[in-house]
Amino acid sequence: MSSEANKALARRIVEEMWNTKNLNVVDEVYSPEFGGGHEATKQFVTAHLAIFPDLHITIQDQIAENDLVATRYVMRATQQREFANIQPAGKQFTVTGIEMHRFADGKLVELWNVVDALGMLQQLGVISK
């Protein structure tokens, strides 16, 4: 697969799976060996989308070489259910992140995600700034 094709796969995970909530992307783009398998991945995604129903990730930049794709993004969401012992208060957060996906034969095999979790917890009101 070319770098451009891999970029399109990373974009599908963000825009089709997370933003549009199309879980078929898991079957089509994730390796069966990734993260405990397709069903586990779907449960992870579904659980997070239940907590943050309006989750939206905006891609700011993509850089790719060989089998790796880096994606810089802004993520915003509103907490509607309990999350990590945080009671929902309808608070919204907006944070930055950069993730790196590794693809093999058109399937996601590895992911490194660095998102500003501290900024998120601060904006959800559980850690003071």
Added chain:
Amino acid sequence: MSEEFNKLIVRRIWEEVWQAGNLAVIDELVDSNHLLHAYFEDLEYGSGAEGFKRLVSANRAWFPDGKLTIEDLIAEGDKVVTRYTAQMTPSAATKGIWIDQIRDNKVVESWVDWDRLGLFRQLGLIPPAGEPTGE
């Protein structure tokens, strides 16, 4: 310049500046008007090459035995991405991803996200509660 040459520029900044503390390399490889997109902790040292020097100096003063490992280094066009892990103290580590944009052999703009929550918790600055989100 080529993508491979741009990677060399970024690798030199990690190894010679962040790891070895040679701030003179910043004048050679970082534009004087360098623009950094980072968390407020990193931005309080000011912008430009001089701000970059203060940021590195402060980090090295906080973590004199810090050890950085470049896990991945990729490039496309005028940008270079570094995925790194860093052992800041014997008991506290962090990780991050940097994107550097290079023009005329100097870094002109950088974007960084790093696991400040994880590091601050390991250093005891934040109580261990709650979990970060992610994919």
